[in-house]
Amino acid sequence: xxxxxxxxxxxxxxxxxxxxAPLVIVMVLSMLILPLPAFVLDLFxxxxxxxxxxxxxVVVYTLKPLEFASFxxxxxxxxxxxxxxxxxxxxxxxxxxxxxxxAAGKVIEAFGAFVIGGNFAVGLVVFAILIVIxxxxxxxxAGRIAEVGARFTLDAMPxxxxxxxxxxxxxxxxxxxxxxxxxxxxxxxxxYGSMDGASKFVRGDAIAGIIILxxxxxxxxxxxxxxxxxxxxxxxxxxVLLSIGDGxxxxxxxxxxxxxxxxxVTKVGSSSENIGQQVSAQLFANPxxxxxxxxxxxxxxxxxxxxxxxxxxxxxALGGAAYYIEKQHKEAALVAIxxxxxxxxxxxxxxxxxxxxxxxxxxDVVGLEVGYRLIPLxxxxxxxxxxxxxxxxxxxxxxxxxxxxxxxxxxDNLDLSPTAYRISLMGVTVGEAEIMPEMEMAIxxxxxxxxxxxxxxxxxxxxxxxxxxxxxxxxxxxTLGYTVVDPGTVVATxxxxxxxxxxxxxxxxxxxxxxxxxxxxSAPKLVEDxxxxxxxxxxxVKVLQNLLQERVPIRDMRTIVETLAEYGMRxxxxxxxxxxxxxxxxxxxxxxxxxxxxxxxxxxxxxxxEQLLHKSLQTAGESGVGIEPGxxxxxxxxxxxxxxxxxxxxxxxVLLVSSYIRPWLSRFVRHSIPGLHVLAYNEIPADRxxxxxxxxxxxx
Numbered sequence: 001x002x003x004x005x006x007x008x009x010x011x012x013x014x015x016x017x018x019x020x021a022p023l024v025i026v027m028v029l030s031m032l033i034l035p036l037p038a039f040v041l042d043l044f045x046x047x048x049x050x051x052x053x054x055x056x057x058v059v060v061y062t063l064k065p066l067e068f069a070s071f072x073x074x075x076x077x078x079x080x081x082x083x084x085x086x087x088x089x090x091x092x093x094x095x096x097x098x099x100x101x102x103a104a105g106k107v108i109e110a111f112g113a114f115v116i117g118g119n120f121a122v123g124l125v126v127f128a129i130l131i132v133i134x135x136x137x138x139x140x141x142a143g144r145i146a147e148v149g150a151r152f153t154l155d156a157m158p159x160x161x162x163x164x165x166x167x168x169x170x171x172x173x174x175x176x177x178x179x180x181x182x183x184x185x186x187x188x189x190x191x192y193g194s195m196d197g198a199s200k201f202v203r204g205d206a207i208a209g210i211i212i213l214x215x216x217x218x219x220x221x222x223x224x225x226x227x228x229x230x231x232x233x234x235x236x237x238x239x240v241l242l243s244i245g246d247g248x249x250x251x252x253x254x255x256x257x258x259x260x261x262x263x264x265v266t267k268v269g270s271s272s273e274n275i276g277q278q279v280s281a282q283l284f285a286n287p288x289x290x291x292x293x294x295x296x297x298x299x300x301x302x303x304x305x306x307x308x309x310x311x312x313x314x315x316x317a318l319g320g321a322a323y324y325i326e327k328q329h330k331e332a333a334l335v336a337i338x339x340x341x342x343x344x345x346x347x348x349x350x351x352x353x354x355x356x357x358x359x360x361x362x363x364d365v366v367g368l369e370v371g372y373r374l375i376p377l378x379x380x381x382x383x384x385x386x387x388x389x390x391x392x393x394x395x396x397x398x399x400x401x402x403x404x405x406x407x408x409x410x411x412d413n414l415d416l417s418p419t420a421y422r423i424s425l426m427g428v429t430v431g432e433a434e435i436m437p438e439m440e441m442a443i444x445x446x447x448x449x450x451x452x453x454x455x456x457x458x459x460x461x462x463x464x465x466x467x468x469x470x471x472x473x474x475x476x477x478x479t480l481g482y483t484v485v486d487p488g489t490v491v492a493t494x495x496x497x498x499x500x501x502x503x504x505x506x507x508x509x510x511x512x513x514x515x516x517x518x519x520x521x522s523a524p525k526l527v528e529d530x531x532x533x534x535x536x537x538x539x540x541v542k543v544l545q546n547l548l549q550e551r552v553p554i555r556d557m558r559t560i561v562e563t564l565a566e567y568g569m570r571x572x573x574x575x576x577x578x579x580x581x582x583x584x585x586x587x588x589x590x591x592x593x594x595x596x597x598x599x600x601x602x603x604x605x606x607x608x609x610e611q612l613l614h615k616s617l618q619t620a621g622e623s624g625v626g627i628e629p630g631x632x633x634x635x636x637x638x639x640x641x642x643x644x645x646x647x648x649x650x651x652x653x654v655l656l657v658s659s660y661i662r663p664w665l666s667r668f669v670r671h672s673i674p675g676l677h678v679l680a681y682n683e684i685p686a687d688r689x690x691x692x693x694x695x696x697x698x699x700x
Contacts, residue, residue, distance in 0.1 A: 031084040035091060038106070044085055045107040045249050051078060052253035052260075059260040066187060071264055072194035078257055079201045086212050086250055093216060093242045094223055108245040127213065127244055130251045134206045138258040159478025160185045162445065167489065173392070195265055205254050209247060216243035287322040294318035363427030364409040365506065368495065373418035374437055377488050378410050386410075389492040397496065401503055401548065402555035403511045408495070421491055423498055425505055431498050433460035435487045439468045442482035450480040460490065461497040504549040512541045519557050530561050534568040535577075542574040543581060550666060552582065552589055559584050579659055579680065586683040593652050593677055599689045602656040602679075603642045606697030609635070613661050636672060638696040643676050646693060654679055656690065 030036065031044065055074060062068045089108065161182065168178040220239025224230040230238070294315045301311025368390075376382040387410070394405045416422060422432040435441070442452055444465045454467040469477055474484045485493070499506070520527040531537050543564065544554050554560060563584040567577055582589065594600055605613070616627045643653035657665055659680035666678040684690060 028080060028084045031081075031088040035095070036088050038092065038096075041085075041088060041092060042107045044088070048078075048082055048085055048253045049249075049256075051081075052256040056256045056260040056263075059263050062264075065264050066184065066191060068264070069187060069191055071260075072191070072198035075198040075201055075257060075261065078253070079205045082205065082250055082253060083208060086208070086246070089246045089249070090212065090216055090219075093239070093246060094219055107249055108242055124244060127247050127251065130248070130255060131206060131210055134251065134255045134258050138255070138262050140203070157185060157189055159481060159483065162483050163478065163485065167485075192265075195261070199261060199265075206251075206258070209251050209254060212250075213243055213247040216246060287325040290318050290322035290325065294322060364424065365406040365426060366408045366499070367422075367424040367427070368408050368410045368491075369413040369416060369422045369424070370410065371416040371418040371420045372412055372414060374421055374435070374487075375412055377437060377491070384488070386488040386491060389488055390495060393492050393496045393499070397499055397503075400553060400555075401500075402553050402557065403507055403515060405499060405503075406506060423495055425498075425502050430502060431460065431494060433490075433494065435490055436468045437487050440471055440474055440484050440486050441490050442467045442469050442473075442477040442484045445481070445483050448481040452477055452480065452482065459493075461494040500551075504545040507541070507545055507548055509537060509541055512537060512544060515544075515554070515557055516540075516561075519561060523558060523561075526558070526561055526565065530565045530568065534565055535572060539568075539572055539574055539577070540564060543577045546574060546578040547581065547585075550582075550670075551592075552585060553592070556585060556588060575663055579663065582680070583659070583682045587685045589679070589683060590685060590688055593654060598687075599691050600654060600684070601646065601651050601691045601693045602654045603639070603646070604656050604692050604695050606695055609697050610658060610661065613664075614658065617661060617664055632668075635696060636669075639669060639676060640673055642694045642696060643673060647675070651693070653677065656681065656684070656692075659683075 027044075036044070055071075055078065058068060059071070065071070093108070164173070164178050164181045164185070167173045167181075168175070173181065217240050220243055221232070221235050224235025224239055225232055228235075297311050297318065298315035300306055301308050301315055370378060375384075377384045377386040380387065390408050390410075394408070397405045413422070417434060419436060420432060420434045422429055424430060436455070439454075441457070441459070442454070443459050444467075446464075452467045452469055452473065454469040454473070457466050457468055458464065459466045467477075467482075469484070477484050516527050516531060531540060544560070547554055547560075560581050563581045564577060567580040571577065590600065612631075613627065639655065646653045653675055654677045655665065655669070656679050659682050662678055662680040669676050669678060
């Protein structure tokens with residue numbers, strides 16, 4: 001690895017100096033045009049072999065293909081260098097071959113004399129075998145995999161982009177991280193597209209090797225017999241051996257490059273392991289395979305006439321390896337079982353002092369309990385990323401809502417199912433689910449183009465249909481339109497959804513004091529005049545809780561405090577003050593709903609129905625008990641139908657009513673029709689146009 005690091009560093013320095021491309025051009029031109037001396041040709045042949053070996057080793061030790069994104073370009077350069085070297089070697093073989101075996105260089109002579117023993121028949125057979133291995137097996141298979149990989153990578157791009165957007169919206173990624181992930185997805189598609197084309201270079205190089213060999217043999221025989229008056233046998237002995245040696249020198253680097261290409265396009269799975277680590281970990285993960293193999297090989301070794309010693313030695317080695325791996329697995333299992341037990345409460349010791357208030361443990365504001373099989377998700381030492389993602393969720397929600405979300409207290413709970421988790425607020429469970437830590441969840445966003453094999457389930461955050469799939473199915477699922485997330489993301493998204501829904505419960509006096517203290521740094525007089533001169537802190541807290549309960553952020557505290565200071569002189573009713581603040585925050589509320597659109601499509605109530613609700617609330621109070629149950633049910637059904645119609649048209653459902661009945665209607669639809677926004681007329685900014693798409697009446 002040190003050697004590879006130094007090599008990469010040297011290549012990087014060479015690249016920064018901008019000498020790499022000119023040197024390659026000069027080298028290629030010199031081999032194509034100039035008659036090179038035998039020593040220089042030997043140097044180039046040796047460099048060609050070493051260069052191919054370096055490429056192969058870099059591929060073996062690369063964790064993921066994009067770490068060697070320049071590989072398609074390297075394939076092109078290596079192919080051009082080798083073909084130029086073939087031209088130079090052909091020139092010197094045909095011009096100087098009649099002088100003897102070493103006239104074309106020591107490397108060609110060594111491959112022609114030593115490697116194949118000076119027998120051109122053996123050389124032809126060896127060359128033919130190399131061509132078959134390279135052309136028919138390695139290159140053809142790698143080219144097909146590269147073609148399919150490029151196609152599926154392009155098809156999976158929309159699903160991967162949707163997964164990145166989902167992580168960004170859930171607070172698991174920052175804008176910069178999401179931008180980097182999108183760039184990586186685009187680069188991956190470009191890489192596999194380039195590999196699809198680069199595989200054609202390797203395939204063409206193998207074909208060129210066959211043609212060059214026969215051209216050299218025929219040309220050498222003709223030159224030897226006609227120009228140098230050699231007998232056919234002598235010419236054949238010299239030129240055929242040199243041509244075969246030249247072909248072998250070129251085919252071995254070509255085979256190494258083909259193997260490197262195949263390794264790049266066939267690597268799948270974890271990006272934390274190189275090819276050697278991945279193969280060894282998966283090939284020898286199950287000791288049963290080694291045990292059965294050892295038994296079969298041992299049985300063959302006791303058959304008379306078989307090479308008994310060799311078979312028995314191999315069977316013993318396989319059996320020893322199986323025993324060692326089984327022992328390692330048992331030790332790891334014991335550690336995994338013992339780990340959660342360490343979290344069990346210790347045996348209560350005899351009391352040595354009286355109980356005190358210190359023995360009363362306060363409840364966790366936000367708690368997350370996990371079964372023991374989910375402990376690796378939260379343990380950094382085991383590669384768990386859930387802690388980091390929860391921190392990202394808290395950061396995103398704190399920025400969006402306008403106050404600091406409390407820390408999440410995570411602990412294991414042996415009373416839970418091993419794969420279950422539970423989320424609690426103020427010690428009360430608000431959500432729980434079970435996940436599969438070794439699998440990934442493919443969520444159906446509403447439109448997919450196929451069915452996945454796996455365990456059907458529901459997304460715990462939003463109740464969408466989903467399927468637990470194996471990690472290797474991820475690309476296929478994204479190609480079909482599914483949004484694929486890992487178990488940690490499932491838990492973090494569920495937590496984010498619950499924290500948003502219960503944000504008003506997380507906000508209290510301490511948080512209000514912190515917000516007012518921060519505002520006092522820039523507007524001290526404003527805060528001083530509000531609390532406690534105009535309003536008590538309790539009323540301010542209640543107003544802010546009302547806003548959070550209706551999904552209105554409290555980031556703009558200056559506007560909120562100014563409105564409370566203005567209207568607090570007239571009333572201290574939290575609901576009246578909340579309506580006044582909502583009117584002041586109208587622009588923010590509308591922006592959260594419809595963005596920058598100039599026109600806002602809305603649902604309204606029939607004038608007669610609105611007057612009826614107004615009178616009922618005046619008579620019965622804000623509880624709404626004076627409204628007929630039948631009318632309430634009919635109104636609920638009509639509102640739900642209108643909302644579904646707007647959603648089918650891709651519009652956000654908004655119900656526009658008078659400010660007097662808006663609080664009651666908001667509470668009326670909050671849990672039964674959660675996607676419907678209830679606004680008052682005075683909350684619409686003057687620069688926004690309203691378009692009524694439907695009107696709900698008493699009889700619809």
